[in-house]
Amino acid sequence: xxxxxxxxxxxxxxxxxxxxxxxxxxxxxxxxxxxxxxxxxxxxxxxxxxxxxxxxxxxxxxxxxxxxxxxxxxxxxxxxxxxxxxxxxxxxxxxxxxxxxxxxxxxxxxxxxxxxxxxxxxxxxxxxxxxxxxxxxxxxxxxxxxxxxxxxxxxxxxxxxxxxxxxxxxxxxxxxxxxxxxxxxxxxxxxxxxxxxxxxxxxxxxxxxxxxxxxxxxxxxxxxxxxxxxxxxxxxxxxxxxxxxxxxxxxx
Ligand SMILES: [Fe+2]
Ligand SMILES: [Fe+2]
Numbered sequence: 745x746x747x748x749x750x751x752x753x754x755x756x757x758x759x760x761x762x763x764x765x766x767x768x769x770x771x772x773x774x775x776x777x778x779x780x781x782x783x784x785x786x787x788x789x790x791x792x793x794x795x796x797x798x799x800x801x802x803x804x805x806x807x808x809x810x811x812x813x814x815x816x817x818x819x820x821x822x823x824x825x826x827x828x829x830x831x832x833x834x835x836x837x838x839x840x841x842x843x844x845x846x847x848x849x850x851x852x853x854x855x856x857x858x859x860x861x862x863x864x865x866x867x868x869x870x871x872x873x874x875x876x877x878x879x880x881x882x883x884x885x886x887x888x889x890x891x892x893x894x895x896x897x898x899x900x901x902x903x904x905x906x907x908x909x910x911x912x913x914x915x916x917x918x919x920x921x922x923x924x925x926x927x928x929x930x931x932x933x934x935x936x937x938x939x940x941x942x943x944x945x946x947x948x949x950x951x952x953x954x955x956x957x958x959x960x961x962x963x964x965x966x967x968x969x970x971x972x973x974x975x976x977x978x979x980x981x982x983x984x985x986x987x988x989x990x991x992x993x994x995x996x
Contacts, residue, residue, distance in 0.1 A: 745862045748992035751796030751959025752984040757810035759801040771986045779990040783818050791820040796959040797827025797931030808832045816848050823850045826873040827931040856918040861996050868918030871929030872910040875903040876936040908943045915951045928953040932960050933970030959984040
């Protein structure tokens with residue numbers, strides 16, 4: 745009855761990789777096989793595995809078919825969160841996806857999933873893709889930030905607002921059903937390199953989430969872009985696949 749999480753599988757059994765540059769690090773070599781092996785030795789059928797976004801390079805469900813089959817073959821109950829690369833997943837059509845996969849894959853968006861730990865404590869697994877302004881930042885010769893693209897920052901604020909509404913919906917549905925313990929999932933990190941907190945960290949605090957799990961930061965230079973460890977009595981963890989070297993993190 746354990747809970748595991750990992751993100752950014754970036755599967756491409758069918759789709760061509762557009763951003764090939766990102767995936768040249770040796771950690772990506774045969775990562776699908778490495779991940780399968782790691783899951784087999786770790787996750788049991790009564791465990792839950794949350795995949796924290798960027799599942800597939802496919803641009804639509806047809807191009808993701810093999811990737812989804814691969815995920816379905818993994819052990820445990822699989823819950824998927826939306827990442828910025830998940831073009832197959834229209835946020836407004838999450839119900840359709842849930843119906844299509846008939847419980848074999850569970851899509852977390854504007855809803856929540858229950859989880860009970862081995863001591864019988866009931867949690868709601870809540871989440872949304874999230875968003876945060878990621879630049880471009882302007883640096884001086886010593887790599888200090890001297891400014892950033894303010895137009896892009898304004899645009900980002902709107903996306904952050906929409907994602908915050910979606911996250912609140914997820915929390916509210918769970919709370920209305922009587923849940924008081926929460927694990928919160930985001931694809932994007934909860935804060936960017938300029939921030940100490942955000943609407944997402946404040947919402948985690950408001951509802952009393954025990955943990956915040958996020959992904960999206962991959963490549964060594966990005967592993968420490970956001971909050972890690974204990975902050976305002978909440979545990980923050982980055983679970984991008986290359987950071988974890990394809991071994992899912994045990995959350996509970
Ligand atoms: Fe990613
Ligand atoms: Fe991402």
